[in-house]
Amino acid sequence: MSLAVDLVMVLLILTAAVWTILARDRRDAVIAFIVLGLLLSLVWMRLLAVDVALTEAAVGGGATGLVLLRACARLLPVEADGALPGLRLQVAVGVLCAVVGACLAAVILSPPEPAPSLAPAVAAHMEDVGLKNPVTVVLLAYRALDTLLEKVVLVLGLIGVWALAPDLFWGGRPASLRAAVPSGTLTFLARVLPPIGVLIGIYLVWNGADHPGGTFQGGTVLAAMWLLVMMADLGDPPETRALRLRRLVAVGPALFIAVGLAGFGMADGFLSYPPGYAKPIIVAVEVALALSIAVILGLMVAGPAAKEPDQ
Amino acid sequence: MAEFLFAAAAIVLVLTGLGLARMLWGPSPADRMMAAQLLGTGGGAIAVLVAIAGDMTAVLDIALTLALLAAFAAVALTLGEPGSKRRGGEE
Amino acid sequence: MSLLLDLFTIVAVSGGLFFFLAGTVGLLRFPDTLTRLHALTKADNLGLGLIVLGLLPQCPDIVSALKLVAIWALVQLGGATASQLIAEFARRGGGER
Numbered sequence: 171m172s173l174a175v176d177l178v179m180v181l182l183i184l185t186a187a188v189w190t191i192l193a194r195d196r197r198d199a200v201i202a203f204i205v206l207g208l209l210l211s212l213v214w215m216r217l218l219a220v221d222v223a224l225t226e227a228a229v230g231g232g233a234t235g236l237v238l239l240r241a242c243a244r245l246l247p248v249e250a251d252g253a254l255p256g257l258r259l260q261v262a263v264g265v266l267c268a269v270v271g272a273c274l275a276a277v278i279l280s281p282p283e284p285a286p287s288l289a290p291a292v293a294a295h296m297e298d299v300g301l302k303n304p305v306t307v308v309l310l311a312y313r314a315l316d317t318l319l320e321k322v323v324l325v326l327g328l329i330g331v332w333a334l335a336p337d338l339f340w341g342g343r344p345a346s347l348r349a350a351v352p353s354g355t356l357t358f359l360a361r362v363l364p365p366i367g368v369l370i371g372i373y374l375v376w377n378g379a380d381h382p383g384g385t386f387q388g389g390t391v392l393a394a395m396w397l398l399v400m401m402a403d404l405g406d407p408p409e410t411r412a413l414r415l416r417r418l419v420a421v422g423p424a425l426f427i428a429v430g431l432a433g434f435g436m437a438d439g440f441l442s443y444p445p446g447y448a449k450p451i452i453v454a455v456e457v458a459l460a461l462s463i464a465v466i467l468g469l470m471v472a473g474p475a476a477k478e479p480d481q
Numbered sequence: 482m483a484e485f486l487f488a489a490a491a492i493v494l495v496l497t498g499l500g501l502a503r504m505l506w507g508p509s510p511a512d513r514m515m516a517a518q519l520l521g522t523g524g525g526a527i528a529v530l531v532a533i534a535g536d537m538t539a540v541l542d543i544a545l546t547l548a549l550l551a552a553f554a555a556v557a558l559t560l561g562e563p564g565s566k567r568r569g570g571e572e
Numbered sequence: 573m574s575l576l577l578d579l580f581t582i583v584a585v586s587g588g589l590f591f592f593l594a595g596t597v598g599l600l601r602f603p604d605t606l607t608r609l610h611a612l613t614k615a616d617n618l619g620l621g622l623i624v625l626g627l628l629p630q631c632p633d634i635v636s637a638l639k640l641v642a643i644w645a646l647v648q649l650g651g652a653t654a655s656q657l658i659a660e661f662a663r664r665g666g667g668e669r
Contacts, residue, residue: 174491175491175494178491178494178495178498179494181498182494182498182501185501185505186501186504189504189505195510197510197558198507198510198513201504201510201513201514201516201517201554201558202504202513204517204554205501205504205516205517205520208517208520208521208524208547209520211524211543211547212494212524212527212528215527215528215531215540215543218537220537220539220540220542220543223540223543224542224543224546227524227543227546227547227550228546228550231521231546231547231550231551231553231554232550232553235553235554235557236553236556236557236560239557239558239560240557240560242560243560347560349556349559349560351559351660351664353559353657353660355653355656355657355660356556356559356653356657358653359552359556359649359650359653362649363549363552363649363650366549366646367549370545370546370549374542374546377542381539381542382539382542383542387546391546391549391550394550394553398553398556401556401559401560482578482581482630485581485582485585486581486585486627486630489585489586489588489589489623492589492592493589493592493623496589496592496593496595496596497592497596497615499596499600500595500596500599500600502600503599503600503608509605509662510661511605511609511658511661511662512605512608514658515599515608515609515612515658516599518612518616518651518654518655518658519595519596519599519612519615522615522616522619522620522647522651523592523615525620525643525647526588526592526619526620526623529623529624529627529640529643530585530623530627532636533627533630533631533632533636536632538632538633538635538636538639541636541639541640541643542639544639544643545639545642545643545646548642548643548644548646548647548650549646549650550650551646551647551649551650551651551654552649552650552651552653552654552657554654555653555654555655555657555658555661556654556657558657558658558661559657559661
């Protein structure tokens with residue numbers, strides 16, 4: 171029976187993936203991509219990778235659909251001008267995607283035997299860190315440098331998005347996210363859901379130390395709630411030059427780097443934690459990172475500044 | 482009992498998976514979005530069934546996240562509406 | 573007692589499966605967008621609702637049971653607003669091309 175379930179999952183995933191590529195309308199492709207994200211979350215659950223399944227549920231359900239459908243909306247006026255990418259560009263993009271896909275397939279289909287694993291080593295040293303979730307231990311203790319760089323990449327990504335603004339608008343507000351037609355239903359949802367969502371976001375971050383969950387899942391949920399409020403027109407995107415906003419963007423990576431540097435004095439080197447204090451330090455870094463991730467993801471969906479800054 | 486619940490999860494997967502035919506047929510984006518909506522609810526049902534059957538309470542958090550974000554895809558659909566949102570947004 | 577609870581679980585979860593079946597059949601067979609939406613909400617409300625109800629006696633602890641109820645309540649809220657939004661969207665003609 172489990173083989174039958176696997177086959178059904180594979181079939182559904184292939185259907186959603188192929189339809190994402192074949193759909194003629196861009197919006198239809200995005201809907202298929204949202205479906206693909208939901209299915210992937212179920213697959214990770216089936217593989218017992220609960221942390222990854224949570225991330226996929228949060229990112230796929232709350233962020234990807236929004237960012238892609240907003241991109242669709244932005245492209246409409248461009249398309250109305252007839253400025254479609256030429257056939258040559260389309261073919262080039264298709265070929266590049268196919269090459270990347272083929273490389274990934276080649277890597278995944280030829281794993282070394284036996285698969286290399288550091289899992290026993292992690293399990294043997296879990297107690298040194300004081301957390302119970304092995305995924306968080308790996309992300310914030312053993313491979314903290316990777317995680318730090320990943321967050322820095324997020325900040326760089328946001329700077330990239332902001333840099334798309336015309337000089338005139340630099341530092342101004344992104345275009346409003348408000349829905350096309352005002353809807354009482356949407357306003358209702360945006361008033362009721364965020365308090366619950368913020369609670370669940372905080373719970374996921376806090377839970378990440380000992381159970382599946384963590385900064386990215388929690389941060390994404392928080393970002394989704396902020397975006398919901400902005401879409402229901404209960405709050406505009408803030409000016410991108412606002413100092414408080416920029417501090418929030420930077421606080422997570424900055425604290426992480428500070429902790430890393432402190433490791434030179436207090437422990438064995440960059441990003442090593444003094445014995446006995448690993449858990450409080452990791453939790454503090456996680457909280458700051460979750461805040462930064464929430465703000466960065468929200469601002470990425472909001473996009474580059476589209477108005478002159480207020481005088 | 483666990484076997485029955487796992488089987489129920491598999492049945493929900495098959496049923497909501499069949500609903501994906503609506504994603505292919507359309508004809509309108511609203512119809513396609515309904516297939517995603519059904520799969521989201523089904524995913525939540527599958528997660529709670531698996532969590533209880535396999536005694537993995539952490540899986541409940543997946544269902545909680547899916548349930549919290551259940552309406553987001555539908556909310557996002559209104560972003561993609563032609564002719565109104567963008568122009569309204571620029572002022 | 574535990575046999576009775578197990579029986580309750582089997583009946584309620586089977587009922588939930590029936591409403592998922594109804595939701596899927598309606599989504600595939602009903603003639604237009606709004607009637608299909610009507611079918612979809614049955615899976616949201618009763619399908620998940622009955623499954624959650626059936627699972628409650630099987631919960632290992634009270635926190636899991638509370639989480640189950642919270643999941644159901646959130647899907648009620650999300651499902652109801654989502655179908656309202658999809659219906660508004662379809663009636664504005666956003667559904668057509």
